[in-house]
Amino acid sequence: MSTTAIPTNTKWWNGGRSPFNASYGKVMMWYFLMSDAFTFGAFLISYGTIRFSVNSWADPNQVFNAFPGFGHQNLPLAFVSLMTFILIFSSVTMVLAVHEGHKMNRKGVEKYMILTILGGLAFLGCQAWEWTHLLTGEHIAMLGDGTLSVVPTTVKMNPWGTHVDHEAIAAALQVTPHEKLAEIAATLQHGATAQGLAAKTSAELISAIQASPDLHVNHTGPIAFGGYFFGITGFHGFHVFSGVVINVVMWAKTRLGHFDERGHYEMIEKAGLYWHFVDLVWVFVFLCFYLI
Amino acid sequence: MSEHASSPEITFAHAPAEGTGRIWKVFWLLSVVTIIELVLGFGLAKHWYGEPETSHTMILFVKGVICILSLAKAFYIVSVFMHLGDEIRNFIMTIVVPLLLFLWFIGAFLWDGNSWKNLRNTNAGSHPAKTEQHHQPAVDKDAKK
Numbered sequence: 001m002s003t004t005a006i007p008t009n010t011k012w013w014n015g016g017r018s019p020f021n022a023s024y025g026k027v028m029m030w031y032f033l034m035s036d037a038f039t040f041g042a043f044l045i046s047y048g049t050i051r052f053s054v055n056s057w058a059d060p061n062q063v064f065n066a067f068p069g070f071g072h073q074n075l076p077l078a079f080v081s082l083m084t085f086i087l088i089f090s091s092v093t094m095v096l097a098v099h100e101g102h103k104m105n106r107k108g109v110e111k112y113m114i115l116t117i118l119g120g121l122a123f124l125g126c127q128a129w130e131w132t133h134l135l136t137g138e139h140i141a142m143l144g145d146g147t148l149s150v151v152p153t154t155v156k157m158n159p160w161g162t163h164v165d166h167e168a169i170a171a172a173l174q175v176t177p178h179e180k181l182a183e184i185a186a187t188l189q190h191g192a193t194a195q196g197l198a199a200k201t202s203a204e205l206i207s208a209i210q211a212s213p214d215l216h217v218n219h220t221g222p223i224a225f226g227g228y229f230f231g232i233t234g235f236h237g238f239h240v241f242s243g244v245v246i247n248v249v250m251w252a253k254t255r256l257g258h259f260d261e262r263g264h265y266e267m268i269e270k271a272g273l274y275w276h277f278v279d280l281v282w283v284f285v286f287l288c289f290y291l292i
Numbered sequence: 293m294s295e296h297a298s299s300p301e302i303t304f305a306h307a308p309a310e311g312t313g314r315i316w317k318v319f320w321l322l323s324v325v326t327i328i329e330l331v332l333g334f335g336l337a338k339h340w341y342g343e344p345e346t347s348h349t350m351i352l353f354v355k356g357v358i359c360i361l362s363l364a365k366a367f368y369i370v371s372v373f374m375h376l377g378d379e380i381r382n383f384i385m386t387i388v389v390p391l392l393l394f395l396w397f398i399g400a401f402l403w404d405g406n407s408w409k410n411l412r413n414t415n416a417g418s419h420p421a422k423t424e425q426h427h428q429p430a431v432d433k434d435a436k437k
Binding site: 019020021022027030031034037038041042045046048049050051052053054055060061076077081084085088089091092094095096098099269272273276277279280283284286287290291292 | 390
């Protein structure tokens with residue numbers, strides 16, 4: 001595996017040297033990442049267990065179908081694909097920074113570290129937009145009591161349950177309170193507010209709601225969906241954030257010439273290991289929440 | 293100490309950097325695999341594989357393919373971007389072997405989740421699903437307790 005020759009009589013376990021022909025810091029970074037993999041693994045397996053235990057789960061193609069600047073167009077998975085490519089690309093610039101470090105090229109390391117930091121910030125910006133969109137974007141849902149309401153995606157509730165057919169909607173509208181009817185009608189009509197529509201009678205609102213071509217109602221979804229989604233993507237986002245902070249420190253130390261003084265750029269490699277791990281975790285978060 | 297002085301702590305065990313060709317090759321590979329995954333994932337929603345009732349096995353098969361593709365991506369990130377493939381074999385094993393525990397974790401917990409669902413959908417559970425109306429007497433008995 002290694003291209004370095006290892007002396008045959010080396011006493012590996014007598015202390016005073018780091019094992020495995022690698023530096024101590026790098027070995028320990030690997031073990032930290034392994035333990036972090038177990039943390040993420042536990043979260044994702046817990047999510048899988050709950051998902052297996054219920055009869056229906058939120059359909060990712062329905063939940064994640066918005067793209068900034070495209071309004072209400074149905075673009076399933078487009079935005080999260082962009083986020084994925086941003087993270088893959090920032091992984092490439094990171095490995096190129098490590099490569100320049102091997103060549104002791106300070107300018108090259110600085111350039112690629114800046115690109116990696118920008119990639120990380122772009123990913124965090126995208127995630128902030130996605131979270132805001134889910135937390136504030138309200139959809140029509142049938143509540144447990146058989147009435148309709150407008151529901152955002154939060155840790156307490158979400159509108160991503162099974163589809164409700166037209167007859168069931170008609171029956172539910174009859175028992176839905178007037179102020180909820182006004183709110184529902186407002187989500188279906190551009191430029192209208194619930195306050196403005198409240199002046200209309202319930203019968204008028206019901207016929208306006210039923211006439212709308214955009215009327216699409218789900219039952220409220222599995223309660224655990226929001227907690228797992230925000231919990232796990234949030235934990236990953238926090239890793240991205242701390243990775244960006246580490247990369248900024250590494251960029252500053254590179255610029256100050258600390259690694260040239262030290263004679264090697266191994267710190268860039270260690271920061272790189274962490275950054276690639278963040279990308280690696282995203283592969284599985286992407287798999288579990290968006291693809292399957 | 294003289295023994296150690298002759299071989300100080302190794303900070304750069306790797307051979308001097310090769311070209312960047314391999315890095316870009318892996319980048320394209322990851323991108324193409326991600327696009328394939330997206331097409332398959334999008335297909336799941338569109339029911340490209342027929343009616344949901346008849347295509348349950350097909351959906352599971354496609355999900356399995358997506359999982360295997362993700363594992364392939366993980367392998368390339370770890371072995372090329374993180375250079376684990378360049379470390380010595382014993383070191384690789386100390387990291388990879390403990391991760392094999394995941395095989396058991398995933399199997400055991402998903403099995404448990406599935407069993408939970410079966411309990412939920414039959415009157416063996418404390419909250420029978422609404423679809424199981426013909427078990428009504430059992431529900432009444434539970435409710436009276």
